[in-house]
Amino acid sequence: MTETNTKSVDRRSFLKKGVIGGGAIAASTLAAPAVLAQAPLTIKMQTSWPASDIWQTMAQQYADRVEAMSGGRLKVDLLPAGAVVGAFQVIDAVSDGVLDVSHSVSAYWYGKNKAASLFGTGPVFGGNPTTMMAWFYEGGGQEFFRELTQDNMGLNVIGMLGFPMPPQPFGWFTNPVESVENIKGLKYRTVGLAADLMQSMGMSVTQLPGGEIVPAMERGVIDAFEFNNPSSDRRFGAQDVAKNYYLGSYHQASEAFEFLFNRDFMEDLDDDLRAIVEHAVEASSTKNTTFALENYSSDLAKLRDEDGVNILETPPAILDAQLEAWSAMIPQLEEDPFIKKVLDSQRSFVERVTYYELVNTPSYRKAYEHFFPGKLPTQS
Secondary structure (H helix, E strand, O other), rough: HHHHHHHHHHHHHHHHHHHHHOOOHHHHOOOOOHHOOOOEEEEEEOOOOOOOOHHHHHHHHHHHHHHHHOOOEEEEEEEEEOOOOOOHHHHHHHHHHHEEEEEOOOHHOOOOOOOHHHHHOOOOOOOOHHHHHHHHOOOHHHHHHHHHHHOOOOOOEEEEEEEEEOOOEEEEEEEOOOOOHHHHHOEEEEHHHHHHHHHHOOOEEEEEOHHHHHHHHHHHHEEEOOOOOOOHHHHHHHHHHOOOOEEEOOOOOEEEEEEEHHHHHHHHHOHHHHHHOOOOOOOHHHHHHHHHHHHHHHHHHHHOOOOOOEEEEEEHHHHHHHHHHHHHHHHHHOOOOOOOHHHHHHHHHHHHHHHHHHHHHHHHHHHHHHOOOOOOOOOO
């Protein structure tokens, strides 16, 4: 066991027996001084985001809820990407006990196992991000995640998802794109199975962490890119390297934040504290959603009105080609028995749930155009 891990276990054992589980201490008239009895357990948590990114703020919203609900018994030491390990390395750091918790996305460790991408950037069967979050918690997805990480890969982690993200923009382009021919040969940044998808459509794909995207664009390493949302993109300075911003795409239409917990850390916690750590994922998911809608929409307006960005919708021809590309990829992916099992589960869930959602949902676009005519981009 490394020195770091030894200290981690010793710290947890002391706090579990002497402070967090300290009912006997609290009841004793000979208890240790109050300052010792109230010493919090510090949770070491790293994200995959730069300190300046809006997602770091959203991770802080999780940390704030853990600390508030625990009454100060838990403290979260929240760190940005690179503070301990790189953005793509958090899964190993959590499994090894170097970190207690990570805040990332599953596509960032797709290089270890392509099935990782099924929990955020997989094929789009028609379900929206909330539908896919429902599959994770109500349709068996969380057990598939456990099977993948613990049984198949031997990782010492427990995983949860939070914040069903709005569908990701197709991205930033220096020149307008109207057809698949226009994107062939472009050097493009994306991650996960979306990389395979866009590669199959003729793009040359590079997978980069968010903080490296704009510098790569400036050096000519990439010609076009997507990250995730208008707020992150504007903070990165995307508007300084491209002016055509295409929203609405099937390449990453149902992603969520991935919370990974070291399994030993979770099992060492008292039941009430473990419940706080887990339920704070749900609580922060709601806060993240409302916060994102406010900020993403405001920053999109600033990109348009202050930065001179052309806000465009991804052309139908490219969307059709993406769906065809997914259809061609799925049989190849399903040569892996585990991937086939997960995709079968997702298809079954989406077929039933999305039928209800589509039949039950009126056209919000029609209502918007009724009350705000002429506001939306002209569709190609």
